[in-house]
Amino acid sequence: MIEITVNDRLGKKVRVKCNEDDTIGxxxxxxxxxxxxxxxxxxxxxxYTIYKDHISLEDYEIHDGMNLELYYQ
Amino acid sequence: xxxxxxxxxxxIKGTNPQYLIEKIIRSRIYDCKYxxxxxxxxxxxxxVDKAMELRYVAGVYAGNIxxxxxxxxxxxxxxxxxxxxxxxxxxxxxxxxxxxxxxAFYLRLTGxxxxxxxxxxxxxxxxxxxxxxxxxxxxxxxxxxxxxxSLLRDERVCDVxxxxxxxxxxxxxxxxxxxxxxxxxxxxxxxxxxxxxxxxEAPPEPVKPQENRDSNREHRKRRDRVDRRDRxxxxxxxxxxxxxxSRERRPRHRSRDxxxxxxxxxxxxxxxxxxxxxxRERNGGGSGGRGGNKDEMSVDETNKLxxxxxxxxxx
Numbered sequence: 001m002i003e004i005t006v007n008d009r010l011g012k013k014v015r016v017k018c019n020e021d022d023t024i025g026x027x028x029x030x031x032x033x034x035x036x037x038x039x040x041x042x043x044x045x046x047x048y049t050i051y052k053d054h055i056s057l058e059d060y061e062i063h064d065g066m067n068l069e070l071y072y073q
Numbered sequence: 074x075x076x077x078x079x080x081x082x083x084x085i086k087g088t089n090p091q092y093l094i095e096k097i098i099r100s101r102i103y104d105c106k107y108x109x110x111x112x113x114x115x116x117x118x119x120x121v122d123k124a125m126e127l128r129y130v131a132g133v134y135a136g137n138i139x140x141x142x143x144x145x146x147x148x149x150x151x152x153x154x155x156x157x158x159x160x161x162x163x164x165x166x167x168x169x170x171x172x173x174x175x176x177a178f179y180l181r182l183t184g185x186x187x188x189x190x191x192x193x194x195x196x197x198x199x200x201x202x203x204x205x206x207x208x209x210x211x212x213x214x215x216x217x218x219x220x221x222x223s224l225l226r227d228e229r230v231c232d233v234x235x236x237x238x239x240x241x242x243x244x245x246x247x248x249x250x251x252x253x254x255x256x257x258x259x260x261x262x263x264x265x266x267x268x269x270x271x272x273x274e275a276p277p278e279p280v281k282p283q284e285n286r287d288s289n290r291e292h293r294k295r296r297d298r299v300d301r302r303d304r305x306x307x308x309x310x311x312x313x314x315x316x317x318x319s320r321e322r323r324p325r326h327r328s329r330d331x332x333x334x335x336x337x338x339x340x341x342x343x344x345x346x347x348x349x350x351x352x353r354e355r356n357g358g359g360s361g362g363r364g365g366n367k368d369e370m371s372v373d374e375t376n377k378l379x380x381x382x383x384x385x386x387x388x
Contacts, residue, residue: 001387015369019388029382050136073138
């Protein structure tokens with residue numbers, strides 16, 4: 001189980017617990033449940049890298065305690 | 074300049090018609106190549122030519138939110154606001170499926186509930202296949218009637234929020250619409266009669282719905298009676314008050330010791346508040362604000378959420 005922090009720099013900062021083998025899509029659904037937006041409106045980025053929905057956190061090498069940037073579409 | 078709505082357009086739902094598409098997606102459409110190259114200075118006639126070149130129905134796709142030509146043309150139509158006759162022509166034409174789909178989409182966004190049902194329901198008989206592009210960029214096969222059905226039922230189609238329309242049965246009750254007659258009506262009757270012959274058990278069906286209705290009514294009455302009973306807060310207050318108007322019952326001012334009564338009341342209120350606060354912390358503190366803005370969820374709550382989303386629990 002890892003814990004990831006997601007921040008949108010406008011006041012929403014959320015800590016989400018998930019497994020390493022979850023996909024980014026699953027992570028977006030968990031974030032959506034905690035922030036209240038729809039999961040398909042969320043875009044997770046790190047600098048200019050957009051994280052794609054069908055790839056797992058393991059494959060993106062997202063580890064415990066990492067920060068991701070939360071944007072909206 | 075090129076992105077402003079035409080000057081004499083009517084407002085839709087009280088606002089600029091282009092605002093039916095959300096701000097972020099609208100900005101992405103204005104920035105995309107298709108819009109800048111193809112959708113510049115389009116009029117209604119040129120729009121028809123562009124619509125005939127459409128090859129699939131889609132919203133936005135890919136990680137960086139690329140809008141599809143279908144969506145760009147929809148925004149263009151919202152910008153130039155063609156007349157209703159033109160839209161009806163789009164819908165009525167038989168040759169070009171995607172022109173029909175575009176007209177149907179535009180009508181659902183801008184038309185009244187009555188218009189939607191009147192013009193879109195005949196399209197439910199169109200069973201031709203259409204190409205749809207998913208969010209990840211891959212294509213899939215769908216059908217025209219599936220698209221129309223989702224237009225009439227779903228909240229979002231092609232990443233655009235659908236305006237609310239009234240339910241069909243409400244319009245039927247107001248006698249503005251006839252009840253829907255499906256083209257498959259005869260086929261369904263044949264299928265029902267043949268299955269009845271096989272099983273030989275027709276009677277149970279009409280009896281059951283009535284039984285349920287009566288038991289529901291009783292259950293509802295019982296529940297109302299229970300709910301009308303007052304909850305904790307006012308019980309204490311009610312005990313003291315008597316509704317009788319006779320003079321003996323009314324409190325006699327001379328023998329009342331107000332200070333003692335006030336201090337007793339304050340003590341009672343204080344203890345009640347403390348009791349209530351403790352209970353609330355114990356029950357609601359851990360899970361307050363779930364679903365809204367929540368900074369962190371415990372492992373149990375996360376597992377419950379994961380179960381509701383269909384994911385495996387945390388390892």
